[in-house]
Structure formats: structure tokens, C-alpha cells
Amino acid sequence: MIEISGLAKRFEVENPKKLSEQEKKDPRLKGRYFQSVRDVSFTCEKGQVLGLLGPNGAGKTTTLRMLSTALKPDSGKVIIGGEDVLSNPNIARKKIGFLSSSTGLYGRLSGRENISYFGELHGIPKNVINARIEELADLLDMQTFLDRRAENFSSGMKQKVSIARAVIHEPELVVLDEPTTGLDIMATSTVMEFIQRLKDKGTPVIFSTHHLDEVQTLCDKVTVINQGETVFNDSLAAFSALSGNDGAVGQMHKSFLKTLSMDSEEMGNVVNL
Amino acid sequence: MWLIFKKEFKELLRDKKTIIFMIGLPLLLFPAIFGVAFFFMSSAADKAENKVLKYAIVGEAYAPAIVQSFNDASDKFESVAIGDETDYAKLIKNETLDFVLVIPETFNSDVLRTGQHKIELYLNDAGLNKVMGRVSDIIDEYTDAFQQTAFAQLNLDETQQEALLKPIKIEKQNVADDREVWGERLGGMLPYFIFILCLQGAMAPAADLGAGEKERGTLETLLISPMDRHKLVLGKFFTIATAGIITALITVSSMAIWGLVLSQGMAVEFVVKIMSMIGLVDFLLIFLMLVPVVAVFAAILLSLSIYARSFKEAQSYMGSLIMVVIFPVIIAMMPGVELKGGWVWVPLTNVALAMKELFKGTMDYFALFGIFTSTAVIATGLIFFCIHWFNKEKVLFR
Numbered sequence: 018m019i020e021i022s023g024l025a026k027r028f029e030v031e032n033p034k035k036l037s038e039q040e041k042k043d044p045r046l047k048g049r050y051f052q053s054v055r056d057v058s059f060t061c062e063k064g065q066v067l068g069l070l071g072p073n074g075a076g077k078t079t080t081l082r083m084l085s086t087a088l089k090p091d092s093g094k095v096i097i098g099g100e101d102v103l104s105n106p107n108i109a110r111k112k113i114g115f116l117s118s119s120t121g122l123y124g125r126l127s128g129r130e131n132i133s134y135f136g137e138l139h140g141i142p143k144n145v146i147n148a149r150i151e152e153l154a155d156l157l158d159m160q161t162f163l164d165r166r167a168e169n170f171s172s173g174m175k176q177k178v179s180i181a182r183a184v185i186h187e188p189e190l191v192v193l194d195e196p197t198t199g200l201d202i203m204a205t206s207t208v209m210e211f212i213q214r215l216k217d218k219g220t221p222v223i224f225s226t227h228h229l230d231e232v233q234t235l236c237d238k239v240t241v242i243n244q245g246e247t248v249f250n251d252s253l254a255a256f257s258a259l260s261g262n263d264g265a266v267g268q269m270h271k272s273f274l275k276t277l278s279m280d281s282e283e284m285g286n287v288v289n290l
Numbered sequence: 291m292w293l294i295f296k297k298e299f300k301e302l303l304r305d306k307k308t309i310i311f312m313i314g315l316p317l318l319l320f321p322a323i324f325g326v327a328f329f330f331m332s333s334a335a336d337k338a339e340n341k342v343l344k345y346a347i348v349g350e351a352y353a354p355a356i357v358q359s360f361n362d363a364s365d366k367f368e369s370v371a372i373g374d375e376t377d378y379a380k381l382i383k384n385e386t387l388d389f390v391l392v393i394p395e396t397f398n399s400d401v402l403r404t405g406q407h408k409i410e411l412y413l414n415d416a417g418l419n420k421v422m423g424r425v426s427d428i429i430d431e432y433t434d435a436f437q438q439t440a441f442a443q444l445n446l447d448e449t450q451q452e453a454l455l456k457p458i459k460i461e462k463q464n465v466a467d468d469r470e471v472w473g474e475r476l477g478g479m480l481p482y483f484i485f486i487l488c489l490q491g492a493m494a495p496a497a498d499l500g501a502g503e504k505e506r507g508t509l510e511t512l513l514i515s516p517m518d519r520h521k522l523v524l525g526k527f528f529t530i531a532t533a534g535i536i537t538a539l540i541t542v543s544s545m546a547i548w549g550l551v552l553s554q555g556m557a558v559e560f561v562v563k564i565m566s567m568i569g570l571v572d573f574l575l576i577f578l579m580l581v582p583v584v585a586v587f588a589a590i591l592l593s594l595s596i597y598a599r600s601f602k603e604a605q606s607y608m609g610s611l612i613m614v615v616i617f618p619v620i621i622a623m624m625p626g627v628e629l630k631g632g633w634v635w636v637p638l639t640n641v642a643l644a645m646k647e648l649f650k651g652t653m654d655y656f657a658l659f660g661i662f663t664s665t666a667v668i669a670t671g672l673i674f675f676c677i678h679w680f681n682k683e684k685v686l687f688r
Binding site: 029087115123124134 | 293508517
């Protein structure tokens with residue numbers, strides 16, 4: 018079980034004068050500091066897929082970065098499988114598979130070398146890494162390009178290798194930051210299928226997205242963050258019920274707006290920090 | 291840490307740009323410098339030596355023998371008639387003539403009676419030319435002949451002639467050997483080239499290993515791997531330092547090898563002299579002095595690179611670093627700046643001066659140890675700073 022409670026993180030703004038008028042009006046901006054995440058709490062059980070939603074600049078990426086130990090929270094707790102991430106970051110890192118939104122790969126290494134490198138960083142024996150790469154290559158349909166240099170990969174190929182890299186160590190929790198952004202339909206479908214497989218295996222998955230159809234297809238739980246705070250944290254059914262519907266995507270859009278206590282017009286004015 | 295180093299180095303060797311700066315440039319720079327300098331100098335000298343010089347002699351009637359000598363050397367000199375023109379400077383500047391010789395009317399061989407003759411030679415002496423030398427070759431024959439005539443009139447023996455020509459002679463007893471002389475002339479330039487090449491060799495990988503990670507989006511993934519941050523930094527640091535050291539090694543080897551090749555094959559006098567004087571141990575010590583210097587460069591470059599948001603930003607920071615490095619090396623090239631007093635404690639300047647002393651063969655090895663240690667201490671401090679820097683979220687997620 019993953020338990021996140023009272024998470025908060027602020028950043029020093031490098032040059033407050035350069036902020037736009039809209040950014041200056043954000044209530045999270047206090048002098049030279051921007052309170053990116055104020056109070057985020059949610060839980061995710063084994064075998065659940067949690068969809069993390071929120072407008073741009075809501076604090077989703079910062080939350081996921083804290084969850085993955087890339088950033089240290091100012092306050093709050095992140096408990097993964099009973100381990101406190103803050104006090105044991107290296108142990109927690111072995112338990113988490115994290116895919117950032119950038120899908121960055123080392124261009125001069127092949128897809129296989131990219132995945133293998135991260136396997137070695139996790140201390141996995143070489144023969145186990147090789148076997149696991151073969152398994153992932155089949156699952157993610159990567160056999161045709163796995164030994165080519167990553168600098169020539171399409172965004173779909175990059176995303177597949179990035180996912181394989183994130184799960185090479187068979188993590189207890191998988192965290193994906195907007196995993197389908199910029200992908201074509203085929204690549205999106207592969208990613209969705211892979212998340213479904215993780216779910217079937219009982220691996221909890223937390224992923225942030227702007228695509229409500231993905232939430233509808235995969236998620237058991239939905240957490241909505243707005244201006245650095247959790248404004249909704251419940252089951253998919255409860256999320257759908259907010260707009261009093263049967264879960265149609267168009268209606269879920271209304272549910273989302275409702276969690277933000279906004280109508281469609283207000284939504285267009287959300288500050289994008 | 292070695293896992294990081296191994297991976298980074300593998301990537302490095304697959305990068306053409308890095309290979310060019312790390313291996314290609316130092317390997318080719320010295321032969322290029324030696325070769326190009328030799329080619330231009332020798333071809334310019336040949337040209338000046340073999341050029342047919344256009345001349346005019348004013349007062350030909352006073353020295354028909356000299357006029358005849360110039361006429362006899364028609365393959366080297368070409369007489370040009372100038373009439374009554376007296377603006378010799380104009381004739382030379384518009385390239386009608388290369389020189390004008392003005393012979394006084396008192397000119398004759400009896401110098402005891404007439405005194406010293408002053409022949410005026412008008413020429414454009416800016417740039418490489420051999421006019422003075424080539425004219426002197428002809429005139430000197432007459433100088434010798436006139437001297438002999440005078441000596442005969444005075445009935446002087448050889449010792450008296452010598453004493454008369456030069457009553458007091460200073461005999462220079464140089465306590466500096468040839469190596470020290472050449473080392474003083476060239477030793478200052480050596481660290482300038484080597485430092486810049488080492489920095490260049492380390493710059494490309496440094497930009498890639500810090501800012502490059504941010505730009506590609508691999509940094510975040512790396513940060514959440516179960517590898518301690520200080521090991522990540524050290525892995526990257528050693529990769530950059532190794533690239534710098536390889537550049538240094540290739541630079542010093544290239545200098546030694548090409549120096550030898552040129553000295554054997556082309557017999558360039560000064561290269562022969564230098565190469566025969568500097569031993570393998572000196573090259574080894576020069577290389578050893580570079581190790582902590584490269585470590586200093588690597589730590590600074592990595593700190594700058596990890597601070598930068600992008601590859602481009604990193605390169606602009608690093609460009610400024612070249613100026614910071616050049617400055618202490620240029621100080622070491624200044625006249626009067628020696629490895630004494632306060633200069634022993636000025637970072638980089640002291641290494642540059644030590645390399646010069648090694649080149650000259652006048653190094654105090656105790657001071658060398660002190661300079662090596664102090665530079666190594668600075669490098670260690672900078673590595674610690676780099677690790678601290680790499681742990682700051684403000685730097686990593688700018």
C-alpha cells in the first residue's frame with residue numbers, strides 16, 4: 018500500500034520580476050517562494066491504478082517527483098510498503114519504477130543498453146537483466162529496434178524503452194508522469210495495455226494524465242489536485258457520480274470541473290505555472 | 291561509481307565531437323604549429339634570399355669597383371636608372387626599387403687619409419627582407435680590402451690588427467645552458483597550449499554529462515536510481531577528468547613524438563636542440579603536474595554544467611572559464627614572473643611556472659611537490675563543492 022499524507026513543497030522563485038501578472042496573482046506565491054504543493058494526500062492499494070488529475074501547474078509533477086524521491090518534501094509523509102521514503106530514499110527507490118514526462122534516453126546508447134544500465138544501477142545481475150529485457154521487449158513490442166541507437170527513435174519507441182527502463186527492476190509501485198503525451202494511437206495503446214498488465218499482476222500504478230478516457234479505461238481511483246491541494250480522492254465510480262452520469266467521457270469532464278469548483282469558462286483561466 | 295564511469299565513457303567514445311577535441315586536436319595541433327611555422331618561415335626566408343633586388347647607386351663614379359660587383363651579380367641584383375630623382379623613399383615605397391646606395395665623393399681605398407666612409411643604404415626594412423645582408427656581403431669585401439691596405443701601410447701584425455679593430459672585447463660566459471635559454475623562450479608557451487587543450491578536451495563531455503542530462507530528460511531518472519548522489523557525481527567527475535587527462539597525455543606525447551619526428555626528418559635546429567635536452571622524466575613530471583589541474587577543471591566544469599539549464603547555457607559558462615584559465619597562464623608568461631615568493635601559491639600560475647622550470651631543467655623538486663599537493667587540495671575541495679552542488683534541488687531543478 019502507498020500512503021501519501023500532507024505533502025508540501027515550496028520553491029524559491031529565481032527571478033520574481035520575470036513572472037507574468039497572472040502568475041503574480043497565484044495565491045501560492047508568497048514573496049520569493051512559490052508553494053507548488055500545499056497539502057496532497059491519497060492512498061493506493063495493491064492492484065489499483067490511481068489516476069492523478071489536475072490542471073497544468075496544479076502540482077502533479079512535483080507530487081510525483083516527491084513520491085519518486087527526486088525531490089525532498091518540506092513536510093508530509095510518503096510510505097511505500099511500510100517504508101518511509103524520506104528516511105530511506107535508496108530503499109524506496111528500489112521499490113519504485115518512475116517514468117518522467119520527458120522520456121529521456123541516452124542517445125548514443127542502444128535501447129537495450131539504456132535499459133540494461135538502469136538494471137545495473139539497481140544492482141540486478143547481468144543474466145537477470147538480459148532475461149528481463151527479452152521479456153519486456155516482447156511485451157512492449159520492441160524487438161525490431163531494441164539494438165539500435167536511441168538517438169534515432171520515434172517518440173513511441175522512446176516511450177516504450179523508457180517504460181521498460183522504469184520497470185526493469187520489477188518495482189512494487191509504478192509511477193508514470195503523463196505516459197501517453199505526444200504518442201500516436203498505436204504507441205498509446207501499447208502503453209495502456211502495459212498498465213493493464215501491471216494492474217493484472219497486482220502492481221499498483223499511479224499515473225498523471227490529462228486524458229479522461231485513459232482514466233475511465235484503467236483507473237480504480239482518481240485523485241484531483243488543484244493549486245497544490247488534493248480536492249478529490251475517491252473511487253472512479255464516485256468521480257463519475259459527481260456529474261450524475263454513467264461514466265461517459267464527456268460527462269467525466271464535468272466531474273473534473275466540479276472537483277475544481279469551476280465551470281468550463283473558469284477552467285480556461287487556470288494559471289499555467 | 292565505476293558503473294556510471296563505464297557507461298559515461300562508452301557514450302563519450304561514441305561522440306564524434308568529443309573525440310575530435312579529446313584526441314584529434316591535440317594530436318594534430320603540434321605538428322600543425324611546427325609544420326606551418328617552419329613552412330612559412332623557410333619559404334619567406336627563401337623568397338627574401340632569392341629575390342632579384344632592384345637597385346640604384348648614386349655616385350657610381352666614386353666606386354666603380356662596387357658598381358662592377360653589383361653588375362657581376364646580375365642574377366641577384368637588377369640596376370634601375372632613376373635619373374635625377376632624389377626622393378628615394380618614394381621610389382622604394384612604390385616598389386620601383388628595393389634599395390638605393392649613396393656613395394660619397396670622398397670614397398677611396400686610403401681610409402687612413404680620408405677616414406671612415408659612410409655609404410647610405412635606403413631600404414624599407416619593415417617585414418622580412420635580406421637587403422641589408424645581401425648588400426653587406428658585397429660591400430664587406432671592400433671593407434676587408436681597405437682594412438688590409440691600411441694595416442699594410444701601418445705595418446701591423448695580426449695581433450695588433452685585432453687589437454686595433456676591437457681594443458676591448460667582452461667574452462660572454464653564459465652560466466645558463468642551452469636548455470635553460472630555450473626553456474625560458476618557449477617554456478612559457480607550453481602550459482598555455484596544454485591548459486587550453488585539456489580544458490577543451492574536458493568541456494564537451496562535461497556539458498553532456500551535466501546540462502546534457504537535464505536537456506535530454508535523463509537526470510530525473512538517474513536521480514531516482516538507488517545510487518548515492520556522491521557516487522553519481524564521482525562517476526561523472528572521473529569521466530570528465532579522464533577525458534581531460536587523455537587530452538593532456540595525447541598533447542604531451544604528440545609534442546614529444548612530433549618534436550622528435552621533425553627534428554629527425556626535417557632537422558629544424560631549435561626542435562633538435564629542445565628534444566635532445568628534455569628527458570622522458572621531465573615529460574612525465576609535466577604530465578603528472580597536469581593531473582590535479584585537470585581535476586580542478588573537471589570539478590569546475592561539472593559544477594557549471596549541472597547548474598546550466600541547457601547544453602547551450604553550459605557552453606556559454608564554459609566559454610567564460612577559458613578566460614579565467616588563460617589569465618593565470620598569461621601571468622606566468624610575463625617577464626620577471628618566476629617560481630618564487632608569492633607566485634608559488636597562486637593556483638594555475640604556479641603550475642604553469644613549474645612546467646616552464648621543468649622545461650628549462652631548473653625545477654626545485656621540493657617546490658614541485660608543494661605545488662602538486664596544493665593543487666590537489668584545491669581539486670579535492672572543488673570535488674566536495676561539486677557533490678554539495680549536485681545535492682541542491684535549486685540547482686538540479688532550475
